[in-house]
Amino acid sequence: MLMYLTAGESHGRNITAILEGIPAGLGLTEEYINKELLRRQKGYGRGGRMEIEEDKATVTGGIMSGETIGSPICLVIENRDWREDKDEKIYTRPRPGHADLAGALKYDRQDLRDIQERASARETAGRVAAGAVCRKFLLEFGIKVFSYVEQIYNARCKPISSAELKELYSKIEGSPVRCPDKGIEKKMMAEIDKAKENNDSVGGIFRVIATGVPTGLGSHIQWDLRLDGRLAQSVMSIQAVKGVEIGTGFDFAEHTGSETHDEIYYDKKRGFYRKTNNAGGIEGGITNGEDIVLRAVMKPIPSLKKPLKSVDIRTKEPVLAEIIRADVCAVPACSVIAEAVVSFELAKAFKEKFGGDSIKETKRNFEGYIEQIKDF
């Protein structure tokens, strides 16, 4: 069983992630994890916080001499703008679109910071650190997870295929908005600039693609084992993500069955395969050997310099919401976080299928299964 938890507040001493279930013998360094943390921090449209933080994970358990040893992996990321002398100001003007009001009522907190501190996407530094370990685990078996940004506000690029993705990936990684199309990249940046000038915020759409995924992860036999549902839950749990689709997703509504289902072919060398991938690599909650393709939407950031109407929780008087330092757009970062949570969910399904307390054992099980389906 693979599982993880995160702990820590946005301006607390640190963010911690504990990941349990990674087999022993996986080569892993802090540098590898830190490279992923850096990817999360980048992106045009981020606020001042990202200039303060330079996220670095310290491994405090589970890795010795550059290898996992089978015990829980503990990753600690220091918050650089943590201050012991927390200022006395109390926040009482909830921001529409944030967890402030619902959280304060639920947990009976009079200072909205008690909610904001944990609801904040700073927590995702922990998820990305844990996801980096999962990514390294998946790589051992040839599974790679990518992402790119398809839309920011009104600027939209056309979807790219998995084949194009490999070619375009260095462009995506080099783009401040993680967009493969230079012309659209400019338009996306202009949308962010416009929102910033207007003291507003914008959201958008990103895609996550996993390649090299074997047939047979996830299962149809029980609702909570279906991999499409699990991936949707993982990605939807990222702060501000409000929609997830697999493969053709919502566009299925505009097509007939005969137009959309991916016909089945067989080749002695390739085994069973498809010429299309509208299913996004999952049928019946089980991976079918094609790439996993997932698309998600992030809503605009709720903290605004031009605040919306709210009510003071102390006085019950109408006020404008709190103005808090914030990102104008975080869709590029969100796509990197989505890679991390998808990596976790795939690694979890992989561990369920192939087990193993050591990488050697997991590999033996994996290779045996690959031989088995070749001979099917």
Ligand SMILES: Cc1cc2nc3c(=O)[nH]c(=O)nc-3n(C[C@H](O)[C@H](O)[C@H](O)COP(=O)(O)O)c2cc1C
């Ligand atoms: C990478 C990332 C950065 C974010 N930055 C901010 C921010 O600076 N200010 C803000 O109000 N919300 C930000 N959000 C969104 C909020 O965390 C989110 O809207 C809030 O927790 C409420 O959750 P919900 O939108 O899922 O309902 C960010 C989200 C992500 C994924």
